[in-house]
Amino acid sequence: MNKKPLPLSQVYRLLEPGPVVLVTSAREETPNVMTMSWHMMVDFEPPIVACVLSNGDFTYDILKETRECVINIPTVELAKQVVACGNTSGRTLDKFRKFGLTPLAASQVAAPLISECYASLECKVIDTSMVDKYGLFILEVVKAWIDRSKKNPRTIHHCGRGVFMVAGRSIKLPSKMK
């Protein structure tokens, strides 16, 4: 495993660009994984994240019960697995085994990291007051991991219906923005 701890103050730099993520959760023995694009930062440090799940998602039920998950960030090399995880349900399938993903033990939560993803954020649910109305969970990232050996990770960004924008070049402008 090449993942090293990432300071929590840097987490927003991974999620703010809006990549598709793979959310892992665990209840009983078999971990689950789902594809998610509806997430945003809410605060810098500790990093607070909001996300929206459908109440039909298996992960929705697990998250309400266990109040833990891991947000894993895949790169374009995993695009097929990302779509496969988005098109199937963990209620009837062990997606880790089926799609060749490798679970790694997390440090603060029962849900696993995904070895193939270049970054993983261990999260605890801290507010469920908007879950019934909007499916909106508020999470706190309690531990963050990054694989710095993956140079220039190309995240993917869902534009709907299986179309993804692949992260392109970077530009840097003088800025006071955090």
Add this chain to the structure above:
Amino acid sequence: MNKKPLPLSQVYRLLEPGPVVLVTSAREETPNVMTMSWHMMVDFEPPIVACVLSNGDFTYDILKETRECVINIPTVELAKQVVACGNTSGRTLDKFRKFGLTPLAASQVAAPLISECYASLECKVIDTSMVDKYGLFILEVVKAWIDRSKKNPRTIHHCGRGVFMVAGRSIKLPSKMK
């Protein structure tokens, strides 16, 4: 003006990839514009969007009072203006005039569209119950506009500290995902 109406069912395809947006608002005569990256889709149709603003932002006050805004999506050609809007406050500056942005009348809200942006989403605030705690506003997109003459619009995605990822190539995979 080249902007044409976009069906509301298609709005999620613009925001789901996570671009930086320019939020316009209006109180009294002078419209304001701020740079925002903390937003996500909450529902498809009608399109519901969540966003997080700092209570120090001028737009935060205007949004609480007027309950209306426009989310405008810029492309890389506007990167300098995006950063400039993020580094200044509308309390003391007319950013439209200062940064050469052109306001256009919206159809459903008092806040203006930005002519230079390839898409604009007129929004009404529908839920402020998480504003005091998280700065989290729930918006409904009531009218959407897109300039289809801008082929291959290259959105920009903030990675923190003035670093932006520019939208790269597109890939399409067979998918049942919406």
